[in-house]
Amino acid sequence: MSQFAVEALFVGCKEGLVLALCLALITAYLRGRGRDPLVRTVYAAVIAVLLASLAVIMVPVSVEARAIAVKMAGTLFGLVYLTALAALYHTAEPKDSGPVAEALHRPAVLGPVLFLATIAYFIPDMAASTLYVSDLQEMAGGGVLVHITAAAGFFFALAAAYAVARTFPLDILRIAAFPQLLLFLALIKLLTGGVRGFAEISLIPSVQSGLMKLVHDAVHQLLVMLQVPDHPILTVSAWNFIAVLFGTTAGLILSLLVFLLPLAFFLRKHFGSPIAVPVGLASGAARRAYLRGVRDDRMLKSLPVILFMIVITLTWFSQRGEGAAQRYAPTPVRLVAESGSISIPIQSPGSSLLDGRIHKYVVQEKGVDIRVLIVKKPDGTLVAALDACDICPPDGYAQTTEHVVCLYCNTPIPVGTVGMPGGCNPIPVTALISGKDVRITMKEIAGKWMAMMIGEGKKGVRR
Amino acid sequence: MSFIFLQGVSKDYGTAQALRGVDCSIGRGEWVSIMGPSGSGKSTLLNIIGGLDRPSAGTITVDGADINAMKGEELARFRRNSVGFIFQQSHLIPYLTAAENVMLAQYFHSLPDRAEAVEALAKVGLGHRLDHRPSQLSGGEQQRVCIARAMINNPGILLADEPTGNLDRANTRTVLDLIRDIHRQDGYTIIVVTHDPEVSRWADRSLFMEDGRIVTDEPICR
Amino acid sequence: MNTWFLFFLKKSIVQRRGRFLLSSGAVMLTVTAVTALFTVSAGIRERIGLQLQQYGANMLITDATGVVISDERVRTVAALAAGVRAVSTEVYGTVRLGQSVVEVIGRDLERMTGVRMQGRLPRAEGEAMAGTRLCERLGVKLGEQMVPAGRREPIVITAIYDRGTDEDAALLMPLASARKLLGLAGVSAVLLNVDTGSMGAFERSLAAADPRLRTRKVLQIAVAEERLLARVQLLLLLVTSVVLVSSVITLGSTMGASVIERKTEIGLMASLGALPAQVWKFFITEAVAAGLAGSVVGYAAGSFAAEAIALTAFGGPVPVSVSALPLALVLGTLIAAVTAYVPVRGAMNVVPANVLRGE
DSSP states (O other): OHHHHHHHHHHHHHHHHHHHHHHHHHHHHHHHTTOHHHHHHHHHHHHHHHHHHHHHHHSOOOHHHHHHHHHHHHHHHHHHHHHHHHHHHHOOSSSOOSHHHHHHHSHHHHHHHHHHHHHHHHHHHHHHHHHHHHHHHHHTTSSSHHHHHHHHHHHHHHHHHHHHHHHSOOOGGGTOOHHHHHHHHHHHHHHHOOOBGGGBOSSHHHHHHHHHHHHHHHHHHHHHHTTOOOOHHHHHHHHHHHHHHTSHHHHHHHHHHHHHHHHHHHHHHHHHSOOOOOTTOOSHHHHHHHHHHHHHHHHHHHHHHHHHHHHHHHHHHHHHHTTTTTOBOOOOEEEOOBTTEEEEESEETTEETTSSSOEEEEEEETTEEEEEEEEEOTTSOEEEEEEEESSSOSOOEEEOSSEEEETTTOOEEEGGGBTBOSTTSEEEOOOEEOSSEEEEEHHHHHHHHHHHHHSTTOTTOOO | OOSEEEEEEEEEETTEEEEEEEEEEEOTTOEEEEEOOTTSSHHHHHHHHTTSSOOSEEEEEETTEEGGGOOHHHHHHHHHHHEEEEOSSOOOOTTSOHHHHHHHHHHHHSOOOHHHHHHHHHHTTOTTOTTOOGGGSOHHHHHHHHHHHHHTTOOSEEEEESTTTTOOHHHHHHHHHHHHHHHHHSOOEEEEEOSOHHHHTTSSEEEEEETTEEEEEEEOOO | OHHHHHHHHHHHHHHTHHHHHHHHHHHHHHHHHHHHHHHHHHHHHHHHHHHHHHHOOSEEEEETTOOOBOHHHHHHHHHSSSSEEEEEEEEEEEEEETTEEEEEEEEOGGGOOSOEEEEOOOOSTTEEEEEHHHHHHHTOOTTOEEOOTTOSSOEEEEEEEEOSSGGGGEEEEEHHHHHHHHTOSSBSEEEEEEOGGGHHHHHHHHHHHOTTEEEEEHHHHHHHHHHHHHHHHHHHHHHHHHHHHHHHHHHHHHHHHHHHHTHHHHHHHHHTTOOHHHHHHHHHHHHHHHHHHHHHHHHHHHHHHHHHHHHHHHSSOOOOOTTHHHHHHHHHHHHHHHHHHHHHHHHHTSOHHHHHOOO
C-alpha cells in the first residue's frame, strides 16, 4: 500500500518542481522584457491547468483519452523543440524582428496566444500524471491517501521552489532570448516529462522510440513508394539491410543526430555570421568595444543551445541501456492446439504459472505464429493476453521487477494492469482458468491476433 | 565643472607627506605641464589623477566621475577607457613585439586588432619596426610605442611622467612633436610631469610644485 | 580573444622556460610519489582479493613432512566432523623442460575463477596451460609442444593465462594429468572450505586423526602479504610526505620569485586597465599549466615506479591504475594553483604606482 503512496508523492513533487521551474523561467523572461501584464495571463493559464487536472480525477476518462494524453507529452516536446528551432533560425540577431514576431507583439494577439500556449505546454503532463496517480490509487485498492500524498508533494514542491526563487532572482535575459527560453523549456520537458512515475521519469525513452519509429516508418514508406518488389528474397534482404542500418544502436545515433544537427548548424551560422557595425563606428576603440559586446552576447546566447546538446548526448544512451540487463523475456514454448484450443497446466515439473513471471507460448495457425503470454498479477489472479499490443509492431514483452515492457517502444506497463485493454497493454484474451490449467480457444487468439496484424499499417511489417 | 578637478588632495606615506591639500582645475583639451624638484609630489599627483594611486584625503573628479570612490572593475574600466599613461621607463613587455605590446592594451580593453595596431604604430613613425622587441628598439622608439599604446583605446587624456627624461635632444624633439600632434589634431587633454623647462614650454599652462603644494600656476605665453 | 590569451600565455611560458620547468619538476616529484603509493596499494589489494577468490577455500592441508597425501588420507579428512565441504585437491611438482625447471600445478581447472586466458582449457592427457611469464621464459607460444625430460609424450599448450600472480610462471594441468606426469600416488594439498565457527574443532579432530597433516588457514597467507603491503605503504607514505613538503617549499619559492620578477608586469597590466580577474587568469593558468605538465609526467613515472616496487617486493607486477590519473591531475593542479595564489594575491594588493615609479 505504502509503495504506491511513495510513488504518488514522487510524482506530485516532480510535477510541482517542473511547474515551478518553468514558471520561474517564463516569468523572469517576461518581466525582463517589460511585459509584466502577461505574467498574469500565464498564472491564469496555470490555474486553468490545475482545475483541469482536478476534473480529470473526478470525471472518468476513457482509455483512449488516456493514451492520447500520454502520447501528447512526447508530441508536445517535439512541438516546443521545433518552435525553438524555428525561432533560432528566424533570427540569429540579438533583437528579434520580422513579420511573425511583429504580429505576435500586438497585445490583443499575444495575450490569448500565450494563454493557450501555456495551457498546451502544461496540460498533457499534468493530465497524464494525474491519471497515473489515479491508476496508483486503484492499484492501492482505493481510498484517497494516494491522491492526497500526490497533492501534498505537489504543493510542497511548489512552495519550496517559490521560496528559493525569491532568494535567488534570475537574470535570464543575458543568456536567453526567446529561442533559448524555448530550448530551456524543451529540455526541462524532455528530462522530466515522463508520466509513469518511477518507471518513466523522463521523456527520453518514448521520444527515442518515437523518433526511431519515425525514421523506420519513413524508410519503409520510401521503399513502398520506390516499389521494392515483394519478392521474398529481395524483401528479406532489404529488411535485413534496414535492420542493420536501423538496428538499435544505429537507430539511437540517427535519432540523436536528428536533434543535434539543426542545433549544430545554428551554432555555425550564429558564430559565423559577420557582425554589422553601426555607422559612425567605422574604426577605433569604440568599434572594438561594440564588436566585443556583440561577441560576448553571442557567446552567452549560445550557452543554452550547447547545454541542450550536451545534456541530450549524455543522457541519450544511458536511458536505453537501463533495465535492458534486468529484463526477463523467456523464449516462447511451442504448443500444439488440440480440438481448437490450447491448454497450459498451472503446475508442471520445474515451473509454475504462479511464480509471478511472464510465461510465453507460441502456437501456429494457418502458418502464422501466434504468441500468448500468461502472468500472475500482484493481486494473485492469473491473466492471459497476446504477446503484442494494438499500437506497436508485435515485438512482444519483457518483464522487469514490477512491469512488463513493450519491447518495441519501451513502454512499461504495471503488471497489475495486464488484462486491461488499450494503449500499449498486451491485448487481453478470455481464458478458462481452472484449478489445474488455463485453456484458451484458438478462435479467440487467432481472431484477435489477425485483427491486430491488420490494424494500423502493420501489414507488411515482417520481422 | 571642469574636466579634471582636484580638491584638497593629500597623500602621505607614514610620516612623510607627498601632497598637502592640493586644489587644481584643468579644462578639456588643455596641455598642462607640472614642474618641480625631486620629492615635490608631482609624480604622485599624476599617478593619482591617472587612477594608479589613491589619495589619503580629498576628491578627484575626471569628466564628472569621482575616481576615489571607484575600485576593482570600475577603476580598471576608468584606466583603460579614460586615461593613457606614459612612464619615464617605457615599461613595455620585453617578450612581446611592438605590435603585440599595443595589442595587449587592446586586449584588456575589448579585442586585439592587429590592423589597427599597425596603423597606430605607423602614425607614430614606427611602421617599419612592428615586429621588433623592445630590446631591439632605441629609447625614443620605445617611447613612441608607448605613446601608440596609450592612445590606442582613444582615452582622450594623456598623462606623461618624465617622458623625455631618458632621451637625447633629437628623440626628445620627436616625442614632443608627436604629443603636440595629438594635442592639436585629436584634441587630447595632456598633463606632462617634467623637470626640464624646455619641455615645459611646449605646454599651454605650467604648474610649479614644491613640498607637496602647487606654488605657481601660470599660462605660457608664446 | 581566447586565441590571443593562449598566444600571450605561450610567449610568457617560453620566456620563462626555466621557471616553468622547475615548477613542473617540483609537481612531478610529488605526483610520482603519490601515484606510486596509490598504484601499488590498489594493485596489491586486488591481487590479494584475487587469491582469496581463487582458492574458494579457506583452509589448506599439506603433509608436514612434505610427503604426498594418499587418497585414503584425503577420505579421512573429508569424513571428519560436519561443517567441512571438501573443495578440491591439488598437486605441485616440477619438471624439466629443456634447460629450465618448471613448476607444475595440477588442479580441477573447470572450477577456477577469474582467469584471463587465450585458448581453451586443457582436458585430455598431455594438455596443459602455461602462464605468461613461463611462456616468455621458455619462448613458447600457444599450440606448441614440449617434451619434458625423461618422458616420451609431449605436452601441448592449449592455453596461455595471466593471473597477475606467481602462478604465471607455472604450468597448469588437470589434476589427473598432473599426477600422471609427476608420477604421484596422491595429492600435495587438500583445500577445504570450513565453517569459520567449526574451524578450531576441525583442526583438533584432524590433528588427532592424522597428526602428520598440517593445516594452514588461507587467510594466514593473505595476512602475511597484507602485512608486507602495510609496511611498503608506510614507507611510500613517508617518502611521499617528504617529497610533498619539499616540493611545496620549492614551488612556493619558485612561484614567489616568479611573481616578484613580474611585479612590474602586473603593475603595467593594471595601469592598462586590466580587470583583476584577467590578471589572475594569466597567472593561475600558467601555474595550472605547469601543474598539469608535472602531473602527466609524474603519473607515468609513478606507474613505472609502482611496477618496480611491486616486482621487487611482491614478485609480481601490478596493473597501471587508471583511477590514479585523475587523482594525479587534480593533485598536481591543486598544488600549483595554491602555491601560486598567495604571491599573486600579495602582488595584486599593491597599487600600480608603487611598482611603476621611475625614480
